[in-house]
Amino acid sequence: MVDIQADSKVKVHVENMNFYYGPVQALFDINLDIPEKKVTALIGPSGCGKSTFLRTLNRMNDIIDGTRIEGKVMIDDKDIYDPMTDVVELRKKVGMIFQKSNPFPKSIFDNIAYGPRIHGVKDKNKLMDIVESCLIKSALWDEVKDRLEKNAMGLSGGQQQRLCIARALAINPDVVLMDEPASALDPKSTLKIEDLINELKKDYTIIIVTHNMQQAGRVSDHTAFFYEGRLIEFGATEQIFTKPNQKQTEDYITGRFG
Amino acid sequence: MNRQRLKAKLIKYFLQSCGSLSIIIVLLIFLFLFKEAIPFIGSPGITELFHNVWNPVSFQKEEFGIVPLITGSIVVTLLAIIIAVPFGIIGAVYISEIASPKEREFLKPFIEILAGIPSVVLGFFGLVVVSPLIKDVFQLNSGLNALTGSVLLALMAIPTIMSISEDAIKSVPSVYKEASLALGASKLETIWKVVVPAALSGIVASVMLGMGRVVGETMAVMMVTGNSPVISFNPFSSVRTMTATIAAEMGEVTIGSNHYMALFWVGIVLMLMTFGLNLISYRVLKKYGLSEK
Numbered sequence: 001m002v003d004i005q006a007d008s009k010v011k012v013h014v015e016n017m018n019f020y021y022g023p024v025q026a027l028f029d030i031n032l033d034i035p036e037k038k039v040t041a042l043i044g045p046s047g048c049g050k051s052t053f054l055r056t057l058n059r060m061n062d063i064i065d066g067t068r069i070e071g072k073v074m075i076d077d078k079d080i081y082d083p084m085t086d087v088v089e090l091r092k093k094v095g096m097i098f099q100k101s102n103p104f105p106k107s108i109f110d111n112i113a114y115g116p117r118i119h120g121v122k123d124k125n126k127l128m129d130i131v132e133s134c135l136i137k138s139a140l141w142d143e144v145k146d147r148l149e150k151n152a153m154g155l156s157g158g159q160q161q162r163l164c165i166a167r168a169l170a171i172n173p174d175v176v177l178m179d180e181p182a183s184a185l186d187p188k189s190t191l192k193i194e195d196l197i198n199e200l201k202k203d204y205t206i207i208i209v210t211h212n213m214q215q216a217g218r219v220s221d222h223t224a225f226f227y228e229g230r231l232i233e234f235g236a237t238e239q240i241f242t243k244p245n246q247k248q249t250e251d252y253i254t255g256r257f258g
Numbered sequence: 259m260n261r262q263r264l265k266a267k268l269i270k271y272f273l274q275s276c277g278s279l280s281i282i283i284v285l286l287i288f289l290f291l292f293k294e295a296i297p298f299i300g301s302p303g304i305t306e307l308f309h310n311v312w313n314p315v316s317f318q319k320e321e322f323g324i325v326p327l328i329t330g331s332i333v334v335t336l337l338a339i340i341i342a343v344p345f346g347i348i349g350a351v352y353i354s355e356i357a358s359p360k361e362r363e364f365l366k367p368f369i370e371i372l373a374g375i376p377s378v379v380l381g382f383f384g385l386v387v388v389s390p391l392i393k394d395v396f397q398l399n400s401g402l403n404a405l406t407g408s409v410l411l412a413l414m415a416i417p418t419i420m421s422i423s424e425d426a427i428k429s430v431p432s433v434y435k436e437a438s439l440a441l442g443a444s445k446l447e448t449i450w451k452v453v454v455p456a457a458l459s460g461i462v463a464s465v466m467l468g469m470g471r472v473v474g475e476t477m478a479v480m481m482v483t484g485n486s487p488v489i490s491f492n493p494f495s496s497v498r499t500m501t502a503t504i505a506a507e508m509g510e511v512t513i514g515s516n517h518y519m520a521l522f523w524v525g526i527v528l529m530l531m532t533f534g535l536n537l538i539s540y541r542v543l544k545k546y547g548l549s550e551k
Binding site for chain 1: 431433434435436437438439440441442443444447451452455456
């Protein structure tokens with residue numbers, strides 16, 4: 001529906017998707033192409049379905065009883081809701097960062113090594129390499145390199161969230177989903193996370209749900225505006241923020257509701 | 259005016275004394291135990307208790323060594339816990355993480371029923387079912403041994419372990435589970451590598467409380483353990499626990515005799531053991547913000 005710059009490939013293709021929580025329909029006929037190695041922001045008022053949409057992309061909604069999905073979600077041209085799809089493989093490929101940082105009550109090292117370990121990496125040196133490179137990527141290495149064996153719960157909120165990002169990167173995903181990753185953080189930590197997102201988009205396709213309009217403007221290349229379970233508008237962030245095509249988008253962006 | 263205040267004060271004192279009743283009773287029991295036991299220190303002497311033979315009624319030489327009774331209790335308790343812990347914890351995991359809501363509602367009342375079976379009834383079950391079974395399976399001369407007692411005690415400890423572990427597992431924040439699943443872990447991997455470790459303190463406390471219950475249990479063990487006070491760590495050996503000794507001998511002893519006082523010492527040791535176990539579990543539960551229901 002929206003032409004994406006010719007230089008980037010479509011990573012996630014969503015076609016005629018409807019989503020239900022039991023009898024309640026939460027998403028209506030979503031069509032969307034998310035480009036590879038770009039940051040796509042999902043914005044909209046609370047309850048508009050943007051988080052639900054995000055969670056359909058790694059099938060995290062599967063763990064909620066009574067949910068149902070119709071339509072197609074393709075990642076790298078493979079339908080992730082195909083009965084043959086291995087959810088474990090999917091979630092290895094599509095990492096997720098949650099709204100509230102949720103490190104395990106284990107050491108910093110064990111948090112990051114958790115994913116690689118369950119996927120079969122046993123070699124100590126290899127794990128150490130993964131932990132180090134992921135912490136460097138998430139800009140946390142300098143702060144924690146001397147206390148990798150300490151419990152992750154002792155880190156500050158912003159550090160915990162960056163640890164969660166490192167943990168997600170450790171399974172080497174292609175796509176990283178972020179559900180309001182900075183909403184519980186102070187401005188300084190938020191800025192760090194945003195810098196990090198800018199850094200990460202070289203290697204990863206990032207899809208971020210955010211309540212914060214300025215944040216969407218700062219970090220994203222494309223923006224999708226959701227309202228009442230429908231995708232109202234999708235386009236280059238600059239265009240969405242300066243001359244939106246839809247009246248509802250404009251009203252939301254200019255702060256008339258939401 | 260004044261009468262009103264007096265009344266309020268009286269009511270307050272009444273409520274206060276009801277509230278502190280349990281403390282008073284515990285203190286009184288301790289006091290009473292020691293009062294009866296203390297003359298033993300003078301004669302025949304406290305060291306008599308550390309001997310290896312319990313033979314309190316004898317024409318030649320009375321022996322009051324409580325060591326075999328303590329080892330009897332320890333063997334039976336440890337075996338019971340070894341049997342009960344896997345069932346209790348796996349059961350708790352199943353009920354809190356895997357069972358459907360319907361299964362859960364069906365299972366939970368049965369656990370409570372199991373907890374509520376009088377121990378003498380379990381003792382019957384032990385004599386008629388468990389004891390012959392163990393005799394046949396292990397080809398023994400007698401089915402009345404430590405293992406039989408442990409099986410019955412495990413049945414009593416399982417409900418305690420299961421229900422408190424279940425609470426602990428349920429109180430693990432669901433964000434941990436989500437994080438683990440989102441990293442591509444399966445449900446079982448998530449349970450064993452994230453949920454159970456996060457609930458470990460509560461699980462440990464549940465085991466301690468279960469142990470406390472098992473150490474203090476009397477009737478069922480008295481009926482099936484064979485009651486011979488020997489020092490043995492063999493599960494197929496007949497043993498006698500501290501509780502069974504007190505229950506069996508207290509009725510026939512001369513008040514104030516050495517035997518009588520020795521039995522009180524057994525009671526003191528037993529009480530200190532359960533007190534210690536309760537204290538540990540209380541500490542663990544408190545430290546991690548869980549509470550026993």
